Amino acid sequence: MKTAITEMFGIEHPIIQGGMHYVGFAEMAAAVSNAGGLGIITGLTQGTPEKLANEIARCKDMTDKPFGVNLTILPTLTPPDYPGLVKAIIEGGVKVVETAGRNPVDLLPPLKDAGIKVIHKCTSVRHSLKAQDIGCDAVSVDGFECGGHPGEDDVPNFILLPRAADELEIPFVSSGGMADGRSLVASLAMGAQGMNMGTRFIATKEAPVHENVKQAILAASELDTRLVMRPLRNTERVLNNAAVERLIEKEKALGDAITFQDIVAEVAGVYPSIMMEGEMDKGAWSCGMVAGLIHDIPTCKELIDRIMLQAEEIIARMQAMARA
Numbered sequence: 001m002k003t004a005i006t007e008m009f010g011i012e013h014p015i016i017q018g019g020m021h022y023v024g025f026a027e028m029a030a031a032v033s034n035a036g037g038l039g040i041i042t043g044l045t046q047g048t049p050e051k052l053a054n055e056i057a058r059c060k061d062m063t064d065k066p067f068g069v070n071l072t073i074l075p076t077l078t079p080p081d082y083p084g085l086v087k088a089i090i091e092g093g094v095k096v097v098e099t100a101g102r103n104p105v106d107l108l109p110p111l112k113d114a115g116i117k118v119i120h121k122c123t124s125v126r127h128s129l130k131a132q133d134i135g136c137d138a139v140s141v142d143g144f145e146c147g148g149h150p151g152e153d154d155v156p157n158f159i160l161l162p163r164a165a166d167e168l169e170i171p172f173v174s175s176g177g178m179a180d181g182r183s184l185v186a187s188l189a190m191g192a193q194g195m196n197m198g199t200r201f202i203a204t205k206e207a208p209v210h211e212n213v214k215q216a217i218l219a220a221s222e223l224d225t226r227l228v229m230r231p232l233r234n235t236e237r238v239l240n241n242a243a244v245e246r247l248i249e250k251e252k253a254l255g256d257a258i259t260f261q262d263i264v265a266e267v268a269g270v271y272p273s274i275m276m277e278g279e280m281d282k283g284a285w286s287c288g289m290v291a292g293l294i295h296d297i298p299t300c301k302e303l304i305d306r307i308m309l310q311a312e313e314i315i316a317r318m319q320a321m322a323r324a
């Protein structure tokens with residue numbers, strides 16, 4: 001399938017694996033890219049520019065297809081070494097960067113000078129337009145359904161995607177709630193040029209996470225995610241577990257007086273134990289409502305081939321319906 005996104009990123013299928021903390025290692029990105037999608041290494045998981053450079057080199061050993069790096073821009077007092085991470089990306093010869101979080105304007109000049117395409121992930125039309133204004137090449141439009149940070153507007157993709165299509169001039173992909181060929185065709189129908197998936201890619205054979213994480217996604221339904229940290233205006237959609245229930249109790253008890261310090265035990269530094277050791281109740285971890293649509297653990301190639309086949313069948317069926 002050829003779309004503005006496959007052309008822009010030099011990929012076979014319009015499917016992107018969004019950056020995921022402690023999931024987006026070289027193994028994940030290479031598996032998605034080898035299957036014809038765009039795999040993405042998560043920059044901040046690597047921590048330092050040296051470790052990111054090493055991860056990029058490992059990924060290049062596993063694939064000769066294009067892959068990207070995610071740079072999530074967090075509101076923190078001690079920011080990561082973003083200029084160093086950008087340097088590692090440029091020197092590593094990476095051709096695509098997915099930015100997310102705050103406005104990426106400060107990172108753009110060196111990336112653009114190096115000919116790198118930048119896709120910014122945002123959860124609203126106004127942020128998408130801002131990304132277009134500052135020179136991003138594409139946008140990943142992340143609806144309220146998404147795993148991770150859906151923003152504070154709570155607009156689901158059935159509204160957000162056509163709204164983005166009405167306003168944007170640069171290409172965009174859908175993100176949040178995407179799982180199969182139905183998701184892809186619906187995204188294209190609503191004006192997207194492809195789709196981004198997070199949670200679905202965790203439940204694949206190659207995802208370098210503990211088996212417990214994959215089984216937790218399979219066991220979950222669309223009713224099993226919770227929104228946390230809304231009082232801090234840092235809303236995150238996570239899979240419910242004992243730590244999340246404790247966190248929600250604290251949010252109820254403390255109300256608007258809650259601070260980050262009150263929930264450190266549930267949210268800070270919990271990803272390595274969850275993703276690597278499979279300690280599923282250790283803390284809050286991002287997961288989308290799309291868990292309700294995930295029932296197996298295919299390889300990335302099986303998953304992407306299946307999505308493309310189903311999408312083609314749906315399009316053919318619709319063409320026949322339109323002609324009848």
Ligand SMILES: Cc1cc2nc3c(=O)[nH]c(=O)nc-3n(C[C@H](O)[C@H](O)[C@H](O)COP(=O)(O)O)c2cc1C
Binds near residue numbers: 145175197
């Ligand atoms: C476990 C997990 C970790 C994530 N970590 C990040 C991250 O570090 N940076 C980022 O930009 N997005 C992150 N995301 C969001 C994904 O890139 C993607 O936008 C989202 O998962 C799409 O929604 P879906 O899960 O319904 O497919 C994460 C998502 C999950 C499920």
